[in-house]
Amino acid sequence: MKIDHDAIDQLIDYLLDCALRSPVTPAVFKEACLRLQKAGLSLLRVNMSWTTLHPTIEALSMIWWKDRAFDDITPFLHTEEDSQEWLNSPGYHVVSNEIERLDVRLDQDKLPYPFPMLRDLKNAGGTHYIIRLFEFSDPGEHTHENDGMILSFLSDRQGGFTDEEAQTLKRVERYFAIALKVALRERIALNTLTAYLGQNAAARVLTGSIRLGDGEHIPAAIWYSDLRNSTVLGDTLPGPELLQSLNDYFSATAGSVIEHGGEVLRFVGDAVLAIFPSEDQSLKSACDKATQAARDAIKRLRDINDLRRHQDKAPLAFGLGLHTGELMFGNIGIPERMDFSVTGPEANETARIESMTKELSCPILASRDFAQHSPESWTSLGEYPLRGVKRSIELFALK
Structure with missing residues (x-):
């Protein structure tokens, strides 16, 4: 199926407009995935995950599946079970090794990486998996550990993503990241202020009572x-x-x-x-x-x-x-x-x-x-x- 590049242009404008209007909600992520699909990309799954500053939540994730209900934001707690799942994931592999992009074909007998998640994606019908690492800032005095996000796309097309699809993903992925970065900063500010001030006081401060x-x-x-x-x-x-x-x-x-x-x-x-x-x-x-x-x-x-x-x-x-x-x-x-x-x-x-x-x-x-x-x-x-x-x-x- 040929890519509708006019629809891709409109998607980019949509993500930029959402980032400027604020707040960016999970509904924006869902709508962006649907627009990518309607533009002709063979998408089975899209995932965005990012670390957060929270006393009990280590990371947050949004996962969109084709023809499935959208579950909003999924939290991953500071628990041994969640941590083990993360350590055995391709996401941890790209973060720990500072790999900007990992391209994995799943439509082969032997997978190139021993991550259980890749086997699960293949069993779900996935044929081609691309994961992209975005680092928002270098480690420093005023940044938290692993300040950034990972974005992954999964195709169910026989033969995987076409070259045109892969190039389109490279074009739009930064705009996904920009929109999420705005939402992430707002969520971190709210989570941190709520933890230290309380929900009511945090809301008042964020709305200008300063x-x-x-x-x-x-x-x-x-x-x-x-x-x-x-x-x-x-x-x-x-x-x-x-x-x-x-x-x-x-x-x-x-x-x-x-x-x-x-x-x-x-x-x-x-x-x-x-x-x-x-x-x-x-x-x-x-x-x-x-x-x-x-x-x-x-x-x-x-x-x-x-x-x-x-x-x-x-x-x-x-x-x-x-x-x-x-x-x-x-x-x-x-x-x-x-x-x-x-x-x-x-x-x-x-x-x-x-x-x-x-x-x-x-x-x-x-x-x-x-x-x-x-x-x-x-x-x-x-x-x-x-x-x-x-x-x-x-x-x-x-x-």
Whole structure:
């Protein structure tokens, strides 16, 4: 089948327009593959894979197959299984050996490379496999490892890609890479900001809330939890074990916050400051979510401590204060170093409520303002003065 070069020109314009408009979505990749196919190329499969900056995801991939449903983006985790699959792939071969292009004919009895993936592609009907390595930048201080992507094309035509098809692929592959590079940079920025700032704050920063003082008032349930006996742990545990203990505690507390729709704003040493923003002024839904997160944190820590006991490690404990208020959510700091967080007297009061968990020997305490939204879950302990707070506050224990 002869290549429709006018359609190829239109595909290139389409990819450039998408890259300029931003954001580039997986739908762009799917549409580009379909356009290549309609232009006359014998495509069975197209794959794009790239590394990413993410605490749990090592790489992302988009795979298009002819006459199959498109599965969007596939993550590859930092796991032994995924890593082994990568080490035995043609992608790893071209990256580790810095091979710009690898051209493999699959329509022969003996394959030239021992990669299991090539056998799978041949069994799926593939006859000719071309993989292209794009390096976005040289390794350096401000680039992450393997900053780039791989792009592969698989033909199902008897005899493989024609010379005209191969030349067409060489022509369009850079435009695929340009469009993905834009999407990749945006995704890395979002992933990194979300990991360090939280989803809400990351979105606000990316949409332009970057000036000192930018912010808004939001009603929210406020969470402040603190690890018990952290000084003793710090004095008695070696560095790696202390770090693991902190992460165990954070997985119980901060993990529960995120699981139930809250947003972790800051880790203050071994304390967690988080909010559950309210969608209306009633605050009931936000307080319900925070209460569920508190119960979940107790369960998570119980499971963690069961495991720690089997490992002859001391159990962990935390105190948690819950409160409500209308907070100023925005940028604080100095122009050279800003933080996106909350300010207001209620945030300070929440920390003071948490400090009372030690005096009252009660791990979770809430203010009346918080407990009134789900009174069936809380028991009053009476009014108490809080350090640095002019008024006494009625405190409630979780039933």
